Amino acid sequence: MTSQTYNDGFLKIYEMSTVNLPGMAPKVERRLKYQLRYEERSIGITRAYLAMQSGNRVDLVLRCPRVPVSTLDIAVPNDGLDYRIDIIQHPADVVPESMDLQLRRKDPHESYLADT
Numbered sequence: 358m359t360s361q362t363y364n365d366g367f368l369k370i371y372e373m374s375t376v377n378l379p380g381m382a383p384k385v386e387r388r389l390k391y392q393l394r395y396e397e398r399s400i401g402i403t404r405a406y407l408a409m410q411s412g413n414r415v416d417l418v419l420r421c422p423r424v425p426v427s428t429l430d431i432a433v434p435n436d437g438l439d440y441r442i443d444i445i446q447h448p449a450d451v452v453p454e455s456m457d458l459q460l461r462r463k464d465p466h467e468s469y470l471a472d473t
Contacts, residue, residue, distance in 0.1 A: 358450060358451065358452050359450055359451050359452070360451075360452055361396070361420065361451040361452065361453060361455050362396065363393070363394035363395050363396050363420070363421060363422065364394070364396060365395055365396050365397045365419075365435075366394070366395055366397075366434055366435035367392055367393070367394060367395070367434075367435065368391075368392070368393045368394070368395045368419060368421055368432055368433070368434050368458075369389060369391070369392050369432070369433040369434075370389075370390045370391040370392075370393065370424075370426055370430050370431070370432055370433075371387040371388060371389055371390060371430060371431045371432075371433065372387070372388045372390045372427075372429075372430055373385060373386070373387055373429065373430070373431055374386055374388065385468075387431065390426070390430060391424050391426070393421040393422055393424065394421065394422070395419040395420060395421040395434065396419070396420045396421075397417065397418070397419055398418040398419065398420050398457060399418070400415050400417075400418055413443065413461065414461055415443070415459055415460070415461065416440065416460055416461055416462045417434065417440060417458075417459075417460040418457055418458070418459050418460070419432070419434060419457070419458050419460065420448075420451075420455050420456070420457050420458075421455065421456060421458065422453060422454070422455060422456075423447060423453075423454040423455055423456045424456075426442065426445060426456070426458070427442070428441075428442050428443065428444075428445065430442055431463070432458060432460055434460075438462055438463075439462075439463040440460035440461060440462055440463060441460065441461045441462075441463050442458050442459070442460060443459045443460065443461050444457075444458075444459035445457070445458055445459075446459070
């Protein structure tokens with residue numbers, strides 16, 4: 358077992374939802390779900406090539422304490438930019454229980470909700 362530290366910064370995880378008010382257009386609302394410390398991980402050549410083969414990209418990989426998050430959530434690390442959570446992995450060999458989040462920078466024209 359490896360002891361894990363999270364010394365690289367703070368990560369805010371937001372839950373995105375649609376608010377439908379009568380007579381108004383639907384509005385996307387973000388709600389802070391968690392604020393976690395993180396460690397930035399190296400992306401690695403294998404992970405980068407696998408992402409490119411499937412037409413995706415990997416901008417960041419962050420390790421943080423394990424909490425219930427979803428690939429529908431938005432992550433905002435220290436740089437203040439919005440990232441989509443593409444993959445959530447749970448490494449078995451670290452204490453405390455952690456998760457690795459594979460993040461992709463959100464395109465400014467991309468919707469926050471997957472179905473819109």
